[in-house]
Amino acid sequence: MAKRIDVSGLSAYYGAHKAIDDISMTVEPRSVTAFIGPSGCGKSTFLRTLNRMHEVTPGGRVEGKVMLDDENLYGTNVDPVAVRRTVGMVFQRPNPFPTMSIFDNVAAGLRLNGNYKKSQLNDIVEKSLKGANLWNEVKDRLNKPGSGLSGGQQQRLCIARAIAVEPDVLLMDEPCSALDPISTLAIEDLIGELKERFTIVIVTHNMQQAARVSDRTAFFNLAAVGQPGKLIELDDTERIFSNPSVQATEDYISGRFG
Amino acid sequence: MSHAIQDRPLSVAPRRGTLSHARLPRWTPAAVAAGSVLAGVGTGLAAGWHSKVQWGLISALLFVLVTYALTTKVEGSRQAKDRVATSLVWVCFVLAVVPLLSLAWVTVSKGLAVLDGYFLTHSMNGVLDAEAGGGIYHALLGTVEQVGIATLIAAPIGLLTAVYLVEYGGGKLAQAVTFFVDVMTGIPSIVAGLFVLTTWNLTLGFGPSGFAGAMALAILMMPVVVRSTEEMLKLVPNELREASLALGIPKWRTILKVVLPTAIGGITTGVMLAVARITGETAPVLLLVFGTKLINPNPFEGAQSSLPLYVYEQYAVGTDAAVARAWAAALVLIAFVMILNLVARGIARWKAPKTGR
Numbered sequence: 200m201a202k203r204i205d206v207s208g209l210s211a212y213y214g215a216h217k218a219i220d221d222i223s224m225t226v227e228p229r230s231v232t233a234f235i236g237p238s239g240c241g242k243s244t245f246l247r248t249l250n251r252m253h254e255v256t257p258g259g260r261v262e263g264k265v266m267l268d269d270e271n272l273y274g275t276n277v278d279p280v281a282v283r284r285t286v287g288m289v290f291q292r293p294n295p296f297p298t299m300s301i302f303d304n305v306a307a308g309l310r311l312n313g314n315y316k317k318s319q320l321n322d323i324v325e326k327s328l329k330g331a332n333l334w335n336e337v338k339d340r341l342n343k344p345g346s347g348l349s350g351g352q353q354q355r356l357c358i359a360r361a362i363a364v365e366p367d368v369l370l371m372d373e374p375c376s377a378l379d380p381i382s383t384l385a386i387e388d389l390i391g392e393l394k395e396r397f398t399i400v401i402v403t404h405n406m407q408q409a410a411r412v413s414d415r416t417a418f419f420n421l422a423a424v425g426q427p428g429k430l431i432e433l434d435d436t437e438r439i440f441s442n443p444s445v446q447a448t449e450d451y452i453s454g455r456f457g
Numbered sequence: 458m459s460h461a462i463q464d465r466p467l468s469v470a471p472r473r474g475t476l477s478h479a480r481l482p483r484w485t486p487a488a489v490a491a492g493s494v495l496a497g498v499g500t501g502l503a504a505g506w507h508s509k510v511q512w513g514l515i516s517a518l519l520f521v522l523v524t525y526a527l528t529t530k531v532e533g534s535r536q537a538k539d540r541v542a543t544s545l546v547w548v549c550f551v552l553a554v555v556p557l558l559s560l561a562w563v564t565v566s567k568g569l570a571v572l573d574g575y576f577l578t579h580s581m582n583g584v585l586d587a588e589a590g591g592g593i594y595h596a597l598l599g600t601v602e603q604v605g606i607a608t609l610i611a612a613p614i615g616l617l618t619a620v621y622l623v624e625y626g627g628g629k630l631a632q633a634v635t636f637f638v639d640v641m642t643g644i645p646s647i648v649a650g651l652f653v654l655t656t657w658n659l660t661l662g663f664g665p666s667g668f669a670g671a672m673a674l675a676i677l678m679m680p681v682v683v684r685s686t687e688e689m690l691k692l693v694p695n696e697l698r699e700a701s702l703a704l705g706i707p708k709w710r711t712i713l714k715v716v717l718p719t720a721i722g723g724i725t726t727g728v729m730l731a732v733a734r735i736t737g738e739t740a741p742v743l744l745l746v747f748g749t750k751l752i753n754p755n756p757f758e759g760a761q762s763s764l765p766l767y768v769y770e771q772y773a774v775g776t777d778a779a780v781a782r783a784w785a786a787a788l789v790l791i792a793f794v795m796i797l798n799l800v801a802r803g804i805a806r807w808k809a810p811k812t813g814r
């Protein structure tokens with residue numbers, strides 16, 4: 200079940216350093232929202248506040264509200280572990296578990312959470328690998344280590360691993376930046392299919408990619424190095440790339456800075 | 458027309474560009490080494506020097522000097538420096554290996570004299586120190602039990618301490634623990650023995666036993682396990698922890714199912730090396746286990762023996778038969794440690810994260 204994310208007044212800190220300042224936005228369900236902006240403007244940090252991974256970093260601290268439909272992720276009594284089961288994440292560098300086979304990698308989330316029926320496991324693994332467009336490439340070697348796959352396959356394995364636990368939202372932090380153009384295309388196609396089922400947020404440095412895969416685009420910027428990053432504007436991708444309402448966005452997209 | 462080039466007589470030197478230069482043939486270092494050793498031995502024999510160390514030093518010196526001179530003449534000064542550095546590395550390697558090999562050789566040649574099935578399966582019960590016969594069964598049993606108990610105590614505590622330091626630490630407590638672990642690493646074994654002796658034996662009133670020795674050995678082993686496990690856990694990429702946490706896997710399960718399995722090969726090696734280290738400890742065993750000629754299978758009651766202690770005792774007796782037993786026991790001790798090492802390597806290789814396709 201894809202869910203709507205509603206962020207209001209969100210700031211995040213690393214110790215005393217404020218990395219993002221007072222961000223408010225709405226992410227629609229069953230859509231792809233892209234985050235663009237110069238390096239260090241806090242895209243990754245903001246993304247990680249959406250599944251409470253930010254606080255895993257030593258000194259990481261968050262102020263503000265993130266509503267997932269009608270539940271505040273930062274409310275009292277909210278269990279971060281439960282949040283992360285609902286909001287999945289794919290990282291910049293593919294990171295399959297090196298001690299586990301391809302099958303075990305995909306099954307890891309279910310197995311280690313302990314909430315699954317043995318009989319379903321095979322089906323879920325197959326469904327997730329198919330969902331990640333990887334099934335045909337690995338179905339004959341499910342028991343081989345996941346680290347033996349190519350970079351692009353590993354990244355799709357990580358996507359399969361993330362969707363196997365049936366999250367409502369999928370966060371992707373520059374999922375293609377370590378991949379070649381062919382693998383990138385495979386993942387972009389995959390994102391197009393996944394948005395039927397999930398709410399997707401993707402950070403990307405590649406404007407064409409943002410234009411290709413996303414329905415809405417958010418532009419982040421920072422006043423100066425060391426200053427906290429801010430959300431400049433969020434609009435339909437078409438509008439952002441053709442006729443943005445803020446000058447800085449247009450400058451960034453047309454390559455005049457950043 | 459490659460024929461034409463190949464058919465040229467060798468005496469016509471090929472025209473050299475600026476990138477190529479004269480090279481010594483590949484067998485030069487080996488030849489120089491052989492020549493130097495011959496010259497060293499010859500000089501030694503001729504001068505009637507008794508000490509083989511002098512022969513070796515002359516050979517090594519000749520090797521380095523001749524290499525330098527020859528290379529300077531043929532290849533130039535930069536290559537000469539390169540060759541001298543390589544030669545020095547080789548000389549140091551030989552210097553390190555010679556004592557090791559000679560130790561192994563002496564132990565094996567002297568130890569094999571009395572080492573047989575009887576020796577391994579009998580104690581010293583009823584055998585006079587001066588006479589031949591007897592065996593090390595009691596000592597072997599004692600070593601296995603004491604080291605086993607010490608490992609059972611030290612490995613879990615050390616492992617959990619390391620997990621705490623790497624995965625949960627960061628505050629004042631972690632700093633204090635790290636400090637004390639560092640201090641413990643430097644404790645001389647006799648002090649660990651005295652500590653157990655004063656608390657367990659003198660204050661609490663227990664007699665000597667294998668268990669008392671095992672406690673002292675555990676004290677010596679623990680910091681080694683903590684240190685090596687800590688290093689291994691730090692090698693596990695943070696990305697794996699984050700990948701696991703992001704799947705909604707609780708932290709403790711992440712550590713148990715992702716972090717520890719990734720590091721298990723190195724951790725096992727570390728524990729095994731710590732075991733190997735304490736297996737050879739004599740001082741605390743001497744104080745706490747006391748030594749006996751009889752088989753005592755109960756580590757919790759009464760004196761036991763152990764291999765290093767047995768070697769020490771037999772060597773102290775000094776008769777030919779006793780010294781032969783000491784060498785044989787030393788050989789068994791070395792073999793025991795070596796087998797542990799091989800097992801550790803095997804486990805590390807078997808458990809290491811697989812990268813193959």
Ligand SMILES: Nc1ncnc2c1ncn2[C@@H]1O[C@H](COP(=O)(O)OP(=O)(O)O)[C@@H](O)[C@H]1O
Pocket residue numbers: 213216218236237238239240241242243244245256425
């Ligand atoms: N682990 C960290 N500890 C301290 N500061 C960090 C850490 N990660 C990121 N930052 C800081 O937070 C700011 C935003 O970083 P990040 O979210 O990674 O930017 P982006 O993903 O947009 O390139 C930067 O100023 C960066 O230096």
Ligand SMILES: [Mg+2]
Pocket residue numbers: 242243244372
């Ligand atoms: Mg980033």
